[in-house]
Amino acid sequence: MFNMNSKGIRRKKSSLSEVKVAVIGARGVGKSETRYKHEVLVDNEPVLYEILDTCPKNEDDFPSPDTLNWADGILLVYSITDRRSFVHVKKVGTLLNDCDIPLYLAANKNDMVHLRQVSAEEGTILARDLECGFSEVTAAEQVGPVATVFQDLCKAVLAARRKSKHSLLERMLGAKTTNIKLYARGKSDSALPKD
Ligand SMILES: Nc1nc2c(ncn2[C@@H]2O[C@H](COP(=O)(O)OP(=O)(O)OP(=O)(O)O)[C@@H](O)[C@H]2O)c(=O)[nH]1
Numbered sequence: 001m002f003n004m005n006s007k008g009i010r011r012k013k014s015s016l017s018e019v020k021v022a023v024i025g026a027r028g029v030g031k032s033e034t035r036y037k038h039e040v041l042v043d044n045e046p047v048l049y050e051i052l053d054t055c056p057k058n059e060d061d062f063p064s065p066d067t068l069n070w071a072d073g074i075l076l077v078y079s080i081t082d083r084r085s086f087v088h089v090k091k092v093g094t095l096l097n098d099c100d101i102p103l104y105l106a107a108n109k110n111d112m113v114h115l116r117q118v119s120a121e122e123g124t125i126l127a128r129d130l131e132c133g134f135s136e137v138t139a140a141e142q143v144g145p146v147a148t149v150f151q152d153l154c155k156a157v158l159a160a161r162r163k164s165k166h167s168l169l170e171r172m173l174g175a176k177t178t179n180i181k182l183y184a185r186g187k188s189d190s191a192l193p194k195d
């Protein structure tokens with residue numbers, strides 16, 4: 001019921017936003033390096049995220065329906081030193097674009113510029129096509145930029161949640177008045193004493 005945050009402050013677990021992130025990418029791009037921390041602040045509110053570190057067996061592996069069902073957001077990772085890993089996330093990202101699931105594109109191994117096969121511009125263009133955030137990081141060395149990646153993705157997930165809640169409310173309020181009356185009668189009926 002209670003959780004301790006990094007500052008040791010006790011709080012109700014229910015007050016925490018939880019975001020599930022699946023990390024998708026070709027083999028060896030550095031996905032497993034992103035697991036160092038599980039809490040970020042979004043608009044000064046702590047958000048706890050759970051990470052699913054996937055491990056594709058084949059190059060053409062697409063995330064499973066179970067993974068997609070589970071995830072609130074997807075972090076697509078490629079390595080700037082591996083063009084095939086870029087082609088992979090491009091393919092997966094393009095297919096996921098119809099699913100309405102928030103994405104973030106991270107280009108890893110930014111320390112290996114001498115072995116660069118994918119330019120920053122290509123990453124920027126793909127992220128623009130996918131309408132998602134993008135940054136180049138060095139997951140193995142830099143903690144801050146990776147935290148920012150999760151922060152941005154969590155922000156996108158929370159915004160998408162608010163939007164779907166809002167459109168649900170709009171649909172409900174926009175429903176026929178008869179439905180609302182029925183609902184109101186149902187409520188008051190059930191509130192009446194039984195005898
Ligand atoms: N130079 C450099 N190496 C990195 C970076 N991130 C990860 N690596 C190295 O890349 C290799 C693969 O990293 P992993 O995190 O195991 O990659 P993965 O995507 O989880 O790979 P699979 O689990 O096989 O799909 C390891 O040797 C890491 O140390 C980075 O930012 N820079």
Ligand SMILES: [Mg+2]
Pocket residue numbers: 031032053054055
């Ligand atoms: Mg791994």
